[in-house]
Each structure stands twice: as structure tokens, then as C-alpha cells.
Amino acid sequence: MSRFQQIVWAIIVVLVIIGAYWWWSSSQATTSGAAVAPFTQTPTTSTQAQSGVASQAQKSATVTFDGSGFSPSSVTIAQGGTVTFVSNAGAMWVASDPHPIHNGYDGTTMQQHCSSTYAGTAPFDQCAAGTSFSFTFNKVGSWGYHNHLDHSAVGTITVVAQ
Numbered sequence: 284m285s286r287f288q289q290i291v292w293a294i295i296v297v298l299v300i301i302g303a304y305w306w307w308s309s310s311q312a313t314t315s316g317a318a319v320a321p322f323t324q325t326p327t328t329s330t331q332a333q334s335g336v337a338s339q340a341q342k343s344a345t346v347t348f349d350g351s352g353f354s355p356s357s358v359t360i361a362q363g364g365t366v367t368f369v370s371n372a373g374a375m376w377v378a379s380d381p382h383p384i385h386n387g388y389d390g391t392t393m394q395q396h397c398s399s400t401y402a403g404t405a406p407f408d409q410c411a412a413g414t415s416f417s418f419t420f421n422k423v424g425s426w427g428y429h430n431h432l433d434h435s436a437v438g439t440i441t442v443v444a445q
């Protein structure tokens with residue numbers, strides 16, 4: 284290797300080292316910048332998550348019946364929120380537990396609240412076979428329900444105060 288080649292190689296090595304250092308230092312800057320960003324964002328995100336749990340439960344939800352079960356089988360909703368039950372597999376009959384009395388939600392029996400002469404508030408009971416049923420939950424609590432046509436299909440609506 285000539286003297287000239289040695290000098291060229293030395294310059295190349297120096298340039299590579301400088302380039303590597305520049306890349307390393309810029310990636311360090313990016314890394315520390317990225318580390319700072321989540322640190323400043325985390326408290327905000329966590330506050331939003333906490334307020335979401337504490338006071339921002341959803342006001343509406345949809346539960347799908349697939350012919351054998353409800354999905355999601357557990358739903359949390361804000362007091363006054365509405366759950367819409369939709370079947371994509373034929374008829375269902377959503378009704379408050381326990382089967383076959385259906386008095387778990389408001390204390391009235393199926394014979395009472397499904398009567399054509401019933402004058403109380405709308406019952407948590409579809410009161411007939413169908414493919415869609417919406418109910419507004421004004422009572423805080425955990426309310427089990429089932430498909431009255433095949434009560435092996437069950438679910439729970441949890442209503443939280445707002």
C-alpha cells in the first residue's frame with residue numbers, strides 16, 4: 284500500500300468514525316426526545332383513563348346475539364344509557380333474570396310487566412320473540428339477563444352512576 288493509499292484510508296476511517304458518532308448522537312437525541320414525550324404525555328393519558336373509568340362510562344352499547352350467545356356478554360354502561368340487543372341469527376327474547384320469572388330488574392314478574400294492561404315503566408323484558416330490543420337502564424346495579432327462548436344464553440349489564 285502506498286503512502287497515498289494509507290492517507291486515503293486514514294481519511295475514510297476518520298470520516299466513518301465521525302459519521303458513526305453523528306449517527307449515534309442523533310439517535311441518542313431522538314431516544315431522549317422520545318423518552319421525554321411519553322413522560323409528559325403519560326400523566327395526561329392516565330388522567331383521561333381514570334376520568335373515563337370514574338365518570339365517562341358509555342351512554343350506549345350494542346350487544347349481538349349470534350344464535351347461541353350474546354357478545355359482548357358483559358357490558359358496562361352509564362346510568363340512563365341504552366343497550367340495543369340485535370340478533371343476526373333469528374329470533375331471541377331478551378329478558379331480565381331470573382328465568383322464568385324475570386323480576387330481577389324491577390321486581391315485576393313477566394306475567395305482570397308483559398301484560399297488555401301493564402301501566403308501569405318499560406320492563407327489562409322483550410316480552411316477545413324478535414330480532415331487536417333496546418332498553419334504557421335507569422337503575423344502577425348489575426343486571427343479569429338471558430334469552431327466554433333458550434336461557435343457556437346469558438349476559439350481564441352493569442349500570443354505573445354518573
Ligand SMILES: [Cu+2]
Pocket residue numbers: 378381382383384385429430431432434
Ligand atoms: Cu326467561
